[in-house]
Structures are given as structure tokens and as C-alpha cells.
Ligand SMILES: Cc1cc2nc3c(=O)[nH]c(=O)nc-3n(C[C@H](O)[C@H](O)[C@H](O)COP(=O)(O)OP(=O)(O)OC[C@H]3O[C@@H](n4cnc5c(N)ncnc54)[C@H](O)[C@@H]3O)c2cc1C
Ligand SMILES: Cc1cc2nc3c(=O)[nH]c(=O)nc-3n(C[C@H](O)[C@H](O)[C@H](O)COP(=O)(O)O)c2cc1C
């Protein structure tokens with residue numbers, strides 16, 4: 001984990017309200033693993049005060065750290081205004097990251113909206129076994145073109161809520177259809193997911209029902225990102241023992257069976 | 264010129280620090296979390312997360328919400344508890360060459376005494392900081408620190424059970440903080456630290472629900488600094504024991520305000536989240552400030568306030 005000023009190499013809108021930012025940091029890139037995140041200070045000074053957490057979406061040329069983000073509030077609006085040559089203080093890489101799939105496993109990556117970010121790094125990093133990516137978006141305008149981020153082609157399917165592209169309906173429909181196919185081998189598959197809470201809850205339920213290993217990358221409001229403030233708690237499924245995990249250090253990636261999805 | 268020019272060493276009664284910059288409880292974990300980012304031995308001291316007899320899981324999420332130039336937290340004093348602290352945290356803390364202070368809290372006056380007793384003679388613990396901002400179960404949950412006589416009784420109980428210097432940490436959520444400060448001083452405390460967080464709340468206007476699951480939280484960060492500075496200044500006027508200033512300190516300039524107002528040392532809290540390397544930067548900033556102005560010893564600066 002390091003803290004450093006990093007130069008913005010590019011920052012562009014690649015879908016509606018969705019930006020891709022490239023930050024130069026060979027040091028963080030060298031340490032980064034899929035599923036890890038960084039805490040970004042969107043500007044010096046005290047407003048906004050806290051750093052904002054972002055998944056590492058991909059790395060390029062051993063020196064570029066890619067962040068894929070959606071403008072949802074004050075901090076991300078400031079980020080969207082930044083241009084090449086500006087710099088941000090970045091703290092990272094943070095968190096545990098995904099447990100990588102086995103050699104002969106088929107990986108199913110289920111993304112809801114901007115939740116695709118950590119899954120793309122996982123796809124970029126995983127060179128063994130087939131990968132299928134399922135992405136859900138609100139509408140066609142929000143679809144992220146993978147070739148802008150990944151240096152490899154991959155098998156993917158899309159769902160949109162309004163039916164303007166791909167399957168009309170939630171991305172979990174695509175997962176359900178796949179898991180119900182006759183030729184689907186549940187013993188040789190694992191699922192990785194990131195997206196809105198209700199979506200991940202559904203994915204978790206499907207995986208648990210069928211006994212398929214599934215890891216989810218969770219979000220929580222964070223202050224420190226390094227386990228010092230205890231602010232980022234999430235309820236565990238444990239009946240005795242520990243009641244809360246800290247998303248920043250115990251996660252952000254958890255096996256879905258470890259989480260209480262009813263909270 | 265010697266290497267120790269300017270001299271930043273400060274004495275708070277029986278407690279000596281290599282410089283006046285101390286990391287505040289609850290914002291610096293158990294120190295270890297920051298080890299990869301800085302040389303912890305550059306700090307004047309570290310105050311660990313508030314410790315209770317038994318482990319505490321804390322409040323349901325969300326526990327944090329950002330507010331203008333500040334944040335509200337309702338962590339609920341989550342901590343590992345005495346047993347794990349002694350086994351897992353103390354051995355590592357003992358390897359540090361900086362003052363380690365344990366912040367303690369209880370749900371009853373007896374619990375404060377029990378905790379103090381358990382830490383008696385523990386090597387590597389330089390002092391106790393007593394958090395009296397937490398709810399007193401016997402008093403319907405009213406904070407111990409809002410009542411002068413209860414504050415004094417907690418202080419006496421801790422003093423009776425320890426061989427270490429005792430710092431009592433005051434809550435700002437009172438009408439007259441000077442009154443509490445004097446009661447705690449009379450009870451025998453070696454030093455005071457202030458302020459803890461100011462109680463606040465925030466509402467989500469769409470759902471009309473509180474933005475913290477606990478509804479109320481403690482406000483910290485630069486938003487509270489002017490209030491904290493005023494209270495520190497008032498308490499410095501009201502007591503003879505040393506005072507440690509806390510509240511919204513983000514850089515060395517903020518720290519200097521508190522020192523000039525009369526605080527013998529300062530604590531840095533929320534700033535650790537914003538810039539995890541801020542502690543050593545503040546030490547350096549204070550050193551440069553003194554050097555540039557020919558201030559040989561930090562004591563020459565402390566309390567040098569010129570009233571209007
Ligand atoms: C481990 C982790 C990884 C993340 N990765 C990404 C990513 O790759 N791309 C991306 O666009 N976003 C990601 N997020 C969410 C991102 O941190 C928030 O969208 C961002 O902090 C909002 O900042 P803001 O100032 O624009 O919004 P604010 O003005 O602070 O808030 C606007 C809205 O965002 C929500 N929000 C604020 N902070 C968080 C938070 N920490 N987590 C979730 N929601 C929040 C608020 O509840 C509110 O509804 C991640 C969050 C976590 C915890
Ligand atoms: C997340 C968080 C947790 C805290 N936990 C404790 C604690 O356990 N015990 C305590 O005495 N003070 C605790 N505090 C209060 C701080 O030590 C400090 O008094 C307060 O935040 C004001 O300083 P600041 O504005 O520099 O943060 C906590 C503050 C924050 C923000």
C-alpha cells in the first residue's frame with residue numbers, strides 16, 4: 001500500500017455519465033490484484049473532505065491504472081472535470097481482491113452497471129479457463145465498450161432495463177438462463193459479481209441454491225480505506241462470533257455465503 | 264546548531280513527548296494500519312482505538328456520512344476488547360519508539376476501574392486517556408462527561424486503579440466545559456484532552472430517513488475547529504493542568520493555533536483519513552515554522568496568545 005501523487009494521463013466520457021480515467025502509477029500497478037481498490041482524493045483542501053473509493057478496472061503498459069467511474073455526486077463530478085496533466089493523490093492498492101479461478105474452471109462474471117469495473121480487471125488478469133461476462137445496464141447509452149479498456153476480446157452478453165440493447169430485463173435473467181442450460185457444468189464453474197445490492201443478493205441466492213462458488217465485491221461508505229476507522233461495516237452471516245466485516249480490509253471481495261444479504 | 268534545534272519536546276506533567284503531535288483515538292486504529300505508510304516513530308504519540316473490557320461489534324451501517332468540511336460517525340465504539348488487545352496488539356505496540364496511550368471507556372464507573380487495573384504495569388503503555396463521552400448505563404445513557412460530579416468520580420476510580428498518568432478526554436456537548444474541566448482537575452487528573460466529537464445528525468431528503476443508522480453521530484473534521492479552539496482556550500484559562508487540543512486539525516498551521524492558544528500538545532483525528540501521512544507532515548511543519556522564526560523551544564510558542 002502506498003500513497004502518492006499520480007498524474008492523470010487521460011479522462012474521457014466513454015458512455016453516458018461514465019468516465020474512464022488513466023492515472024500514471026507504476027508503483028501501484030506493480031502491486032495491484034483484481035478486486036482491489038484505491039482511495040482517491042479528488043482535490044486538495046477540505047471540501048469534499050474524504051477520499052473516494054474506486055475499484056481498479058484495468059492496468060496498461062505496467063504503468064497506467066485505469067478507473068472506470070460513474071458521476072453520482074460531488075466528488076465524481078469534480079473528477080469528471082479533471083484533464084490530462086492534473087494530478088490526484090491516490091492511496092492503494094487496498095483490500096483483499098478476488099481469489100482467482102482455478103485453471104480449468106469456467107468463470108461467469110456478472111456485472112450490474114459500473115460494477116463491471118473490478119470484473120474487467122479480473123478478466124484481464126485471468127488467462128486460464130473460459131470467461132463469460134454478463135453485463136446489465138439501464139439503457140443502451142450506458143453500455144461500456146470493452147475494447148476501450150481491455151487488450152483482449154472476450155465472450156460477453158448484455159441486458160438492459162429498458163430493452164434498448166440486448167436482453168430486456170435484469171442481468172440476473174441471463175445468469176439464470178445460463179445456469180439452467182443442460183450442458184452447464186456446475187462443478188467446473190465459479191461466479192464473480194459486482195453491482196447494486198439487490199442484484200448481488202439475487203446472484204448470491206442463485207449460486208447458493210446450486211452450490212456454485214461465488215464471490216461478490218461489496219461497497220460501503222468509507223472514511224479511511226485501511227481498517228482504521230471501522231466505518232465500512234457489513235453484516236456477516238455468522239450466528240455466533242463476528243457480527244460485522246470491514247469492507248476495506250476483510251473485503252471488498254467476500255464469498256457470498258459469508259454475508260447476511262438481508263441487511 | 265544542534266540537531267534538536269528547534270526543540271519540540273513537550274512535558275505534560277509526568278508525561279514527556281518528543282513532539283506535540285499525537286494521533287487521536289479511533290482515527291489511527293492500533294497504529295499498525297499506518298505502519299506501511301510512514302515511520303511511526305516520528306510521531307509524538309499514538310492513542311489507540313477506545314478499549315472496553317469486552318469486544319464490541321459496534322453500530323449497524325451506515326456508520327459514516329460526509330458533511331460540509333467534516334464527517335459524522337456512529338461507529339459505536341467497536342473494538343477488539345481487553346483480552347485480544349493484550350494478546351495481539353500490545354506486543355507490536357511495545358516495539359515502537361513513541362508514546363502509546365490507551366483510550367478506555369466503560370458502561371459503568373466500575374468498568375473504568377477494572378480496565379485501568381488490567382492495564383496496570385503493562386510495559387509500553389505510557390498513559391491512559393479516559394473517554395467520558397460515552398453513555399452511562401446507570402444514568403439512562405446520559406454521557407458520564409456531561410455531569411461534573413460523575414466526571415470526577417470516573418477520574419478518581421481510574422486514578423485509584425492505575426500507576427500511569429491519566430488524561431481525561433472531555434466532551435464538548437455540555438453548557439460549560441470549564442466546569443467539567445475543573446471538576447476533573449480537582450479529582451486529580453494529570454492532563455485533559457478536548458474536544459471529542461460534537462453530536463449531530465443528517466437526513467436523506469428523498470427517503471426522509473436519517474443518513475446514519477444510529478440517527479445521531481459525532482461530528483469531526485475542520486467543520487468543528489473554531490468551536491474546539493474556543494473550548495481549548497477557555498479550558499486553558501480555567502485549569503492549571505496541561506491541556507491537549509483536538510478538533511479539525513488538518514495541517515501544521517491548524518496545530519499552531521491550538522498551541523498558541525495554550526494547548527501543550529495536539530491530536531490529529533479525521534485528517535488521518537484524508538491524508539494518512541499527515542502526522543509526520545505536521546511535525547515537520549511545526550519544526551520549520553519555529554526554525555524560520557528563531558523559536559528555540561516549542562514552549563516559547565505554547566500559550567503565546569496575544570489577547571485582543
Ligand atoms: C470498494 C469500492 C469500490 C468502488 N468502485 C467504484 C468504481 O469502480 N466506480 C464507481 O463509479 N464507483 C465505485 N464505488 C462507489 C464510489 O466510491 C462512489 O460512487 C463515490 O464515492 C461517490 O462519490 P461522490 O462524491 O460523487 O458522491 P456523494 O456526493 O458522496 O454521494 C452520491 C451518492 O453516492 C453514494 N456513495 C457515496 N460514497 C459511496 C461509497 N463509498 N460507496 C457507494 N456509494 C457511495 C451516496 O450514498 C450517494 O447516493 C466504489 C465503492 C467502494 C466502496
Ligand atoms: C471514526 C472516529 C472514531 C472515533 N473513535 C473514538 C474513540 O474510540 N474514543 C475517543 O475518545 N474518541 C474517538 N473519536 C474522536 C476523536 O479522537 C477526536 O476527538 C475527534 O474526532 C475530533 O478530532 P478531529 O476533528 O481531528 O477528528 C473518534 C472520531 C472518529 C472520526
Ligand code: FES
Nearest residue numbers: 225227229230248
Ligand atoms: S473505511 Fe475505515 S475501516 Fe474501512
